[in-house]
Amino acid sequence: MTNALNSxxxxxxxDDYDQHLQNFLQGSLDPHRFVAIRLNLGIYAQRQDGMCMVRAKLPGGRMTPNQLLGFAEAAEKHSGTDSVHITTRQDIQFHFVPLEKTPALQRTLGKYGIATREAGGNTVRNITGCSLSGACPAEHVDINAYIDLTANYFIRHPLTASMPRKFKISFSGCESDCANGLVHDLGVIATRKEGRPGFRLLAGGGLGGKPKEAILLESFIDEDQLIPAIEAVLSVHDKYSDRKRKMRSRIKFLLDKFGVEGFIEKYRIEYVRTSNAYSVEGRPTAEWRERKVDGSQIKTTLRAPTAQHQGDLNIVPVSIPDGRLTIQTLRGLADLLLAEGLHDVRTTLDQNLSIFNVPTDRLGSLTVALKALGLKLPRCGDLVVSCPGTATCPLGITASRQMAPRLSGGVGDLSVRVNGCQNGCANATISDIGLYGKGRRHHGRLVPSYTLQLGGDGSEGGSIGITGPDIPAVRVPSAVSLLHDSYFADRQESESFRDWVKREGREYFDELLSHLSTVGTMELAFLTRDHGDSSVFKVESLGVGECAGAQAAPADKLLLDARYESDLSIAFAAKNKQADGGESLENQLNYSGQALLEIAGLDGSLKGEEQLLPALRNAYPGFPTELNQLEQLFADLRDFQNTLDELQLPALITAAKVITAWAESLVTEHNKRPPAAEVPRSGTDG
Structure with a gap:
């Protein structure tokens, strides 16, 4: 049943997850299937055996004071720590949650309207938005309405339930693209064309070990075509991205495979289909406004209270060092906001909080009250972001969380982002000064180190930072300070850090930092220990890295495809598009039959009645009634495709649903069989 507080x-x-967990613990559920199930609910293995990280899904980072209380209660009851952490995707994460407590944590969060569904796994992840959305003087529209529309449309959607890899979407309210669409799988940017409201679309961007800048997919689409356009991009990803090589299965690699023009052509083909099936609403999703300033006049990284476009109201930024919120702070902040009558608080892309709709005459008293809770406004130099690194992440190489407090953006208030590996969770490649952790060998000894990324900007018109030298971890604070001071000494008038980096170029930074990147034999004893660790550094593989998600079994994926085609056939029927509806029904029958062949260990690529029916009759001799129904349905469908008689289509849709339901029942029974392999000892090492 859908939750009244959060759809x-x-x-x-x-209930389903609780049962799956019990089946797994009893050895009756395949461990790999269980990994996919829990990831779909935002539950990840930590590097500590038996412990989980659980991620909540907060579209646009929006929360209420009551939900702050929900996070506090969930952490207190179910987590092994006294805090939660804000992420760079505006989520909130719990750490050190024992696997057996994850069902109870889910229920506690649900009581407060906090979702975790599809916060992990190969799904549409949490949708991010610009920090000032709904209040920015430069915005065309409050994009939160479109974030909600998109999140609700694609949740539990058969197309997105098991994609080749995760899919990240950002929304920006104006052309400044504050939500960093340049490095997203899909960036949605509000704009106007000849007065008409609509969006620009960027596609194929990404971070990680092989960062890529997005291409311009659509210079303008009308507001009411946003959902079918997004669905078309998702369809391209689902159909063509590599499911076998997970490190090359993000949509950005399709740009390499097809080229820009080829990628756009694939999108256009899918868009014809998705737009034909989509029913347009009669009015815009949100009210578009006539702005009086453009985005170039707005500083969107909030560093001080900022006036909203609504009269006499303000946004108050709150600095959250390391993105860490304690249980005590969560409760104190919730009580304060409720007492002040403030109901809109948001996480930001830089792991801080923003409080919206603060009356001007309450700014002073609110700031004092925040200080009493140990919360402060941002200060110059504290724009430092990090991922957990080796503290909890199975993929962590360096202690990024211990590094971050040792760094500062200085009087220039530069942004500094620290990754514990190359996966880019802290967004190092789009920071003024970015760092990602690695082990670098010097004189036969492994030294914890960071590769520099300099001058990045994730908004459209920006670029991925240039790669600098590798610096031993112990020397990184000195390197960051030197970069800051050199910029102030050498910059031209009004020159940004990014422009300074581009002007100076890679060779300049290699030379500037050469005394820090070079390691002599006599220095090894000092450099082979990471921050916060007295032992000699080594790169360890602890637990299972699950950023890449887990693939659904082939039969399960085929049934999802069958459900998607079923949904499309219904949509086409409603719009009197009989030919398209018939094509979807044919696809649905093929996918349903192929799923049955997969669980029988046969060729799941067979299709059409001439190939499928003989194979199914051989594999399932005990189901003559169902197979005769399938044979008759193929014949009826063939007749319909010749006549396109609209009166036939509803009955065909119903009959196809029966066949798919039969296939689902057999696949479900197949999946209940005990796994052949020995079940791992740990509840999280899947």
Whole structure:
């Protein structure tokens, strides 16, 4: 049943997950299937055996004071720590949650309207938005309405339930693209064309070990075509991205495979289909405004209270060092906001908080009250972001969380982002000064080190930072200070750090930092220990890295495809598009039959009645009634495709649903069989 507080939540998910967990612990559920199930609910293995990280999904980072209390209660009851952490995707994460407590944590969060569904796994992840959305004087529209529309449309959607890899979307309210669409799988940017409201679309961007800048996919689409356009991009990803090589299965690699023009052509083909099936609403999703300033006049990284476009109201930024919120702070902040009558608080892309709709005459008293809770406004130099690194992440190489407090953006208030590996969770490649951790060998000894990324900007018109030298971890604070001071000494008038980096170029930074990147034999004893660790550094593989998600079994994926085609056939029927509806029904029958062949260990690529029916009759001799129904349905469908008689289509849709339901029942029974392999000892090492 859908939760009244949050339409992303369905209580059935909690019951199903609880049962899956019990089956796994009893050895009756395949460990790999269980990994996919829990990832889909935002539950990840930590590097500590038996412990989980659980991620909540907060579209646009929006929360209420009551939800702050929900995070506090969930952490207190179910987590092994006294805090939660804000992420760079505006989520909030719990750490050190024992696997057996994850069902109870889900239910506690659900009670407060906090979702975790599809916060992990190969799904549409949390959708991010610009920090000032709904209040920025330069915005065309409050993009939160479109974030909600998109999040709700694609949650539990058969197309997005098991994609080749995760898919990240950002929304920006104006052309400044404050939500960094340049490095997203899909960046949505509000704009106007000849007065008409609509969006620019960027596609194929990404971070990680092989960062890529997005291409311009659509210079303008009308506001009411946003959902079918997004669905078309998702369809391209689902159809063509590599499911076998997970490190090359993000959509950005399709740009390499097809080229820009080829990628756009694939999108256009899918868009014809998705737009034909989509029913347009009669009015815009949100009210578009006539702005009086453009985005170039707005500083969107909030560093001080900022006036909203609504009269006499303000946004108050709150600095959250390391993105860490304690249980005490969560409760104190919730009580304060409720007492002040403030109901809109948001996480930001830089792991801080923003409080919206603060009256001007309450700014002073609110700031004093925040200080009493140990919360402060941002200060010059504290724009430092890090991922957990080796503290909890199985993929962590260096202690990024211990590094961050040792760094400062200085009087220039530069942004500094620290990754514990190359996966880019802290967004190092789009920072003024970015760092990602690695082990670098010097004189036969492994030294914890960071590769510099300099002058990045993730908004459209920006670029990925240039790669600098590798610096031993112990020397990184000195390197950051030197970069800051050199910029102030050498910059031209009004020159940004990014422009200074581009002007100076890679060779300049290699030379500037050569005394820090070079390691002599006599220095090794000092450099082979990471921050916060007295032992000699080594790169360890602890637990399982699950950033890449887990693939659904082939039969499960085929049934998802069958469900998607079923949904499309219904949409086409409603719009009197009989030919398209017939094509979807044919696809649905093929996918349903192929799923049955997969679980029988046969060729799952067979299709059409001439190939499928003989194979299914051989594999399933005990189901003559169902197979005769399938044979008759193929014949009826063939007749319909010749006549396109609209009166036939509803009955065909119903009959196809029966066949798919039969296939689902057999696949479900197949999946209940005990796994052949020995079940791992740990509840999280899947």
């Amino acid at each position: 992303l939540i369905d209580s059935k998910d909690f």
